[in-house]
Amino acid sequence: MQEKIIILDFGSQTTQLIGRRVRELDTYCEILPYNKFPEDDQNIKGVILSGSPFSVYDKDAFKADLGRIWGKYPILGICYGAQFMAYSNGGKVEPAGSREYGRAHLSSFSKENKLFRGIKENTQVWMSHGDTITSIPSNFKIIASTDEVKIAAYQVESENIWGVQFHPEVYHTEEGTQLLRNFVVEICGCKQDWSxxxxxxxxxxxxxxxxxxxxxxxxxxxxxxxxxxxxxxxxxxxxxxxxxxxxxxxxxxxxxxxxxxxxxxxxxxxxxxxxxxxxxxxxxxxxxxxxxxxxxxxxxxxxxxxxxxxxxxxxxxxxxxxxxxxxxxxxxxxxxxxxxxxxxxxxxxxxxxxxxxxxxxxxxxxxxxxxxxxxxxxxxTRHPFPGPGLAVRILGDITPEKVSILQNADDIFIRGLREWGLYDKVWQAGVVLLPVQSVGVMGDERTYERAVALRAVTSTDAMTADWAKLPYDFLAKISNEIINKVKGVNRVVYDISSKPPATIEWE
Structure with a gap:
């Protein structure tokens, strides 16, 4: 049977990212709701507790029965997961003076601790929390700090239980993969046979x-x-x-x-x-x-x-x-x-x-x-494409004429991405037909025709996305080709919105 890591989801936006990182270690994992830990599964090798949008003190905060896993499996609590374990055992969690969000550096950590083995000094980590752990139970020990956060990581003495207030799953944590590898492979003993x-x-x-x-x-x-x-x-x-x-x-x-x-x-x-x-x-x-x-x-x-x-x-x-x-x-x-x-x-x-x-x-x-x-x-390597197709890339009503215009413009854009070696560097790309017309000049004549928007984003999982920094020469060529070859279009713009706050598709 397939050995596995269980990730208990307390509602964090990065829970899926934890799962991806574990899978990248060639280890099978399952993401389950915080209160749905499986009964009598002999294949579980360890448990990770995710972050959460809640404070541990919120009346609606998600609370798990730690007694079902405490001392039975290696545990790694991340952000809220770490706070919840400390709080549930008599520690104190309080609002931070200001929200701790963004890059920080581990100014000190226990290099010999199994969780931090092989991690370089002063490594960068990513913080994202409004609360912070201000005191821990007597049988917990601090194993890492930053300049701003004294209890950045802890271990329960004589137990394979750790908590970290930063997010090892996000890319901004420089050695997050090494930390997760230490937990999944070295501590939990997973064989890395998921392929x-x-x-x-x-x-x-x-x-x-x-x-x-x-x-x-x-x-x-x-x-x-x-x-x-x-x-x-x-x-x-x-x-x-x-x-x-x-x-x-x-x-x-x-x-x-x-x-x-x-x-x-x-x-x-x-x-x-x-x-x-x-x-x-x-x-x-x-x-x-x-x-x-x-x-x-x-x-x-x-x-x-x-x-x-x-x-x-x-x-x-x-x-x-x-x-x-x-x-x-x-x-x-x-x-x-x-x-x-x-x-x-x-x-x-x-x-x-x-x-x-x-x-x-x-x-x-x-x-x-x-x-x-x-x-x-x-x-x-085909880019994701919406089920409704170009219908959600035509703002306004749908007609065969509009679809034809968009198909031709989109074809020029996608072929251009392939010819310039850019297709595989973006997550998703397409053209949007806008419900506006603009004045233009073609030859000696004024035109009043449609505008289209080019959209290209980079992403790893579509949960977040950034606009792709495509070369100006490429955008100029595509714009020129669309206006010259697609009848009914006289203006091309490029969408430079990221997700969030914008979505990848316009509709």
């Missing part, structure tokens, strides 16, 4: 056992998640898998034909459906973003359902749901940031059992699995 090849071997065997000779359908989008899920299932059950690729008319230029050709090359059994008329008809005159999304979502389900019913004796619906989808959808705070098209919906309507072979993987792990499966690199 793409081991995942494929285990998952294919599990799929064969789960599905046997049953027929399975899967909705393809052309994206990396559904594509990898399809190839993995094809490896497990072959001809019993049927994939359905719905073209709602708002894909990128020539994308439907290109993706169908790729899937044929992969040996997948794919049904392609042209549903342009249906979607354009239902979207006519609709301008509100969420309503556009719902119309496209329902329309997709209707088309998929109609095609699926033509296949006899289907018992399973497969989806490319990945781990961040599941974590966000089961958010313990109850706050919905966005709905995920893969989580829920289709099974209720179609009365099928659900199969999600990638639900344990982060996006970067999905790509690693795809490479291990021998998939084409351009499929694996």
């Amino acid at each position: 793409p090849s081991s995942f494929i071997e285990t998952t294919v065997a599990q799929l064969r056992e789960q599905l046997k000779d049953d027929k399975v359908i899967l909705a393809l989008s052309g994206g990396v998640d559904s594509s990898v899920a399809a190839v993995l299932l094809n490896k497990a059950i072959g001809k019993n898998l049927t994939c359905i690729f719905v073209d709602h008319g708002m894909l990128r230029k020539n994308e439907f034909e290109n993706v169908m050709r790729d899937y044929e090359h992969l040996g997948l059994n794919v049904i392609g459906v042209n549903a342009h008329d249906k979607f354009f008809g239902e979207l006519a005159g609709v301008t509100e973003p969420e309503r556009k999304r719902k119309i496209i979502g329902k329309g997709f389900i209707d088309v998929f359902d109609e095609e699926a019913r033509k296949i006899k004796d289907v018992k399973w619906l497969a989806q490319g749901t990945i781990y961040p989808d599941c974590i966000e959808s089961l958010s313990i705070t109850g706050t919905v940031i966005k709905s995920h098209h893969n989580v829920g919906g289709l099974p209720e309507k179609m009365n099928l059992k659900l199969c999600e072979p990638l639900r344990l993987l982060f996006k970067d792990e999905v790509r690693r699995v795809g490479r291990e499966l021998g998939m084409m690199e351009h499929l694996i």
Whole structure:
């Protein structure tokens, strides 16, 4: 059985990042709500307690039963996790004089302590807390300090239990990976045997056992998640898998034909459906973003359902749901940031059992699995693309003419990124058609035509994103080419907003 680290989520925005860092150490981990520690799991090697938006004194603060894990497993508390352990054992946590946020340096730490082995002096760490631990129980000992924070880290004496007030999971903590490695590998004793090849071997065997000779359908989008899920299932059950690729008319230029050709090359059994008329008809005159999304979502389900019913004796619906989808959808705070098209919906309507072979993987792990499966690199590195397609990159109502304009502008931008060697350096890119027109001059004539915005961001997981610093020469060339070649556009702007506060997509 697969050994694992359990990460108890107290609501921190960086909990997923802790999971990613542990997985990067070739160690399997699971992120669970703070109050859902599993019963009698013999494969647990250690526990990490995440940060939280709450203070330990808040009446709504999340409180876990530490008695279930204390002394039974190695524990690492991060930020709120460290404060909660100290507070629960009689220590004192108080509001900091000013919010401690940003870079700090460990001015002193115990180099011989197992948690800090191999870490250089005065290493940079990242703080993000409003409260601070001001005193610790008598059986706790301070093992690290900064100039501003006396109790930056502690260990419970004679126990494999540590707390750190900084965030080792974020990139700004210079040796955070080393600290996590010390905990996961040296302290918890994990063998680091979680790899793409081991995942494929285990998952294919599990799929064969789960599905046997049953027929399975899967909705393809052309994206990396559904594509990898399809190839993995094809490896497990072959001809019993049927994939359905719905073209709602708002894909990128020539994308439907290109993706169908790729899937044929992969040996997948794919049904392609042209549903342009249906979607354009239902979207006519609709301008509100969420309503556009719902119309496209329902329309997709209707088309998929109609095609699926033509296949006899289907018992399973497969989806490319990945781990961040599941974590966000089961958010313990109850706050919905966005709905995920893969989580829920289709099974209720179609009365099928659900199969999600990638639900344990982060996006970067999905790509690693795809490479291990021998998939084409351009499929694996394909940028994320919204399910509603270009409909959420057209501000205002949707018409075939607007889609055509946007497809042509987008094609120039994406091809340019590839030709200049920039495509793989950005997380996501696209063009947005704005609901404004501007005055221009072409030749001797004044024009009054549309404006488009180029959007390109860098990110590791889409939770946060920064605008990509693309070369000026490149932007100038793309702007010139779009204005010269795309009829109806006379102005190009570049979006330099980061997430937060902006989102990656405009709608």
